[in-house]
Amino acid sequence: MKKIRYIPYGYTMRNGRTVIAQEEAAVIREIFSSYISGASLQSIADLLTVQKIPYSERTDVWDKARIARIISNAKYIGEGEYDPIIDEEQSEEAAAVKTARQRNTFKKNLEGINLLRDRVRCAACGAPMRRRVSNKHRIRESWECTNADCGERIRISDSHLLEKVTILMNRIIANTHLLLPRPKKRKDLSMAVQQISREIDAELERDNPSDALIIAKTVELAGQLYAESDAQLQIAASIARKRVSLMTPQEEFNPAYFGDIIAYITLGSGGQVILHTKTDAEIGDDENECNKDT
Template identity: 30%
Template sequence: MKNRNIPFGYQYADGVITVNPTEAETVKAICDAYLGGQSLLTISKQLNEQAVEYMPGVTGWNKARLMRILEDRRYLGTDAYPVILDEAVYEAIQSTKTSRNTQKGTDRSTDIYKLETPVLCPKCGAEMHRRHDSRCKCNQRWFCTNRECGELIVVADENLLPQITELLNIVIADPDRIKIPADTEIKSDIEILKTENEIGRTLDSVEFDKEALRRKMLRCLSLKYKSIDHTTYTIKKMKADLEKASPLSDFSASLVARTVKAITLNTDRSVCLTLINGQIIRKENEDHASSHNPTDAA
């Protein structure tokens, strides 16, 4: 197998090491994907599928090659190499790499890994990702995925999940607090009006093709069905789920998935739930639910 004599991302120009623009963009894309949570195996597969060349005529991306790129300090502008990555990105990569290494042997059958509802940052509203670090006193911490924000909240799973359960129990105890909008009327558009007029003219005629009329009526019904706002139905279904539910003694990932649109993790390690109808449920505000956006809950 061929070997490069210069790091990926660079090239020689008149005997001087310069940035290879195309390869440098790939380096940055690799870093972004890794920081975004993708595994080295996934990234290497994508690069090979896209036929991204590691060297002229050579692809063959693998985890070892990617790790060399992620660990190479020369991208910071050392040893006469031009800068491709800034220090903050490089340090974030090393921190992520260390964090992932500490998650080996983690039991992924526990309830926290069943939580599919997005957890949002209280400062910027971006999604947060959970990291497990067995070296720390509190093993669990949540990172904001927005690099410009960088919020970090340390909260143990055994404190987070019971809070979510407690807030759901507040609504289970009083489902009538769920606000259901008035049924939305069918919005007549040009196609619906046109079809209705055609049906009317057909019925006014002395003789008409019954099969053709039946097709027009079915089309009209189909158009009207597509124009219905299904929000009300979804909210009513959520309320019915809560009415049927018994008070929870343990975390229920399935009920959270059916009723909660987002979870905001506050800086004091408390949480609030944004239900699928936009209402926000907080411990300190359990006498009523607000209808602000998730980012307003901070």
């Protein structure tokens, strides 16, 4: 096994000739079998990593890109100096599965992007962002701030954006405490609270204060203080946490989960994504700026 691969996984050099590496070939056959049977690229990669199957002398960590390259490599049916590891029927079946999944992924991506379309804001200024598509760039999709004074543009593919959102959604599902809103900073009493307080004080200073009026104003004051506190958000967070506790981590973007939990997302430089929940919490890939996992 080579430290750095110059020939495809599944083959090795012996006496100056490319030959099949039997242990690796067995892994390849299992990869094709699992993929054709319905396993995702990521789940196959995760399983091989858990099993500590070496990819090279340097690593036994697999990712879906490596699995995808194996699935798409025509050398495994025998090409030039390479002997066949799988038969053509398996290769064609895997290719058909790949095509079907790509079509299904496109449909799911379109559904997810349509849901996000009115819920993406600029991290720099907070203005809504508009999705653009251009064939002039390797990454066709981008999001442009609608604020002319800002002009921020973030280039990120639909698949990558939805993948990031899914990762953050799974983080919430695994850590429901992230839905708790940040404690609000203490602020001065509002004009409404001050006015009700003055009315109560004025009534108390009268020679014959009205107990009924004082009670009514006290109830009004309590209601106003409650409305201006984060108590309602705390209650909403408690309800949301119970709902999320019934959810399970997802491999793909789940529109229903997103709609239940997220109010909007912000996009920042470098493709940073932050989810803003309906409970006024923030979860992002930059934990220095968002709620942290504990």
